[in-house]
Amino acid sequence: MADPLKIGIAGLGTVGASTIRLLDRRANALAASCGRGVTVTAVSARSRTRDRGLPMERFRWFDDPIALARDPGIDVFVELMGGEEGAAHEAVKAALDAGKPVVTANKALLARHGVDLARRAEKAGVALNFEAAVAGGVPIIKTLREALIGNNIDRVYGILNGTCNYILTKMEAEGLSFDACLKEAQRLGYAEADPTFDIGGFDTAHKLALLTSLAFGTQVNAEAIHVEGIERITTEDLLAADELGYRVKLLGVATRSEAGVEQRVHPTMVPKSTPIAQVDGVTNAVAIDADAVPELTLVGPGAGGEATASAVVGDIADIARGQAGAPFGRKTGDLEPLPAAAMQAHKGGYYVRLSVADRPGAAAGIATRMAERGISLESIVQKHRGGKVYGGDDPSKVAGAVPVILITYATTEADIRGAVDAMVSDGYIVETPQLIRIERE
Known part of the structure; x- marks a missing residue:
């Protein structure tokens, strides 16, 4: 059997401590599955004295996570500190630049610097794994990237x-x-x-x-x-x-x-x-x-120490097996730029809750504004509950108003907002309208 894979963990909060416990508990199974043992040899955290329910004396301690990331005595750097800048960012860069695979649960870091970090991993020929960054124990990253x-x-x-x-x-x-x-x-x-x-x-x-x-x-x-x-x-x-x-x-x-x-x-x-x-x-x-x-x-x-640690350990096991695919499923040079798609172009159904002024012409005015934008209505509901207006947080503010709920067929964001803005300008609406998009099957 190959030499054990030596792990350094930065961040010993709930997830970090749970990861160590899970690696201990599953040590024999991991060795059998990966063809080598997996052992934590070094750690870094803000406090040495905090009680984590673990025998910390068995680990080498680093006050500086960046020094841990560069340490030649570890094979894999696991970042569980959090934060998109500062120590987490610098430590992950240091590990990758030193040719060490990285496992992280840090979605903020990856959302800001993911492409750059993936490029560094690609250059070094090592893994950058982040299953725990999305949906905790749900294996969605590997599902999209591999399955x-x-x-x-x-x-x-x-x-x-x-x-x-x-x-x-x-x-x-x-x-x-x-x-x-x-x-x-x-x-x-x-x-x-x-x-x-x-x-x-x-x-x-x-x-x-x-x-x-x-x-x-x-x-x-x-x-x-x-x-x-x-x-x-x-x-x-x-x-x-x-x-x-x-x-x-x-x-x-x-x-x-x-x-x-x-x-x-x-x-x-x-x-x-x-x-x-x-x-x-x-x-x-x-x-x-x-x-x-x-x-x-x-x-x-989607969260919790054990569930998130499960994803972290799964990523470590992949590295122990020698797996190191592209972090985002393809080489960074092949990732296409992604400008913001104008939300005004979004098309779908909408729920619209209105407090409509109880005066002649209001209903006709609403219908006219919808028709001007080519918006078709699936349903119109007018509600009262216990004599109070249905839909207002404070019915006293909308005395004399009629609560109306509209469900539209597919329309664009620009059209529905344009129609509602016109109703407000016409004086038909006496409270801030509520719009909720509908995601159909």
């Missing part, structure tokens, strides 16, 4: 942030407000003290940028993604979705369109009949539409 190589992919989309999915699930199930569910998510540790990165859709965007590159052979470009968060979703929207046969999820979507490869993150209504609509709580899911495999959905834990 579906015989397919032409049309669309990849999914629930990529457990915090948002937990909040939307709880709002729907218990009828609680967004703010109440966010506080509960923070109490349970699902959301950070500053949750902006999650609820604003930016975490999902970083992950989507990596999936887009793998699915469509493009350069990683998170800046090209249209991003909306879930802050404006109300319990009224979730009730309406339920009655109309939908559920609301924050989705990251990458698809081929007439305008090019389109990337977007936003709250989305999905039919209840779809597998992704059934995914609740902190669970993640990724769906792929391809030609040879028309519909494939992978579901599993």
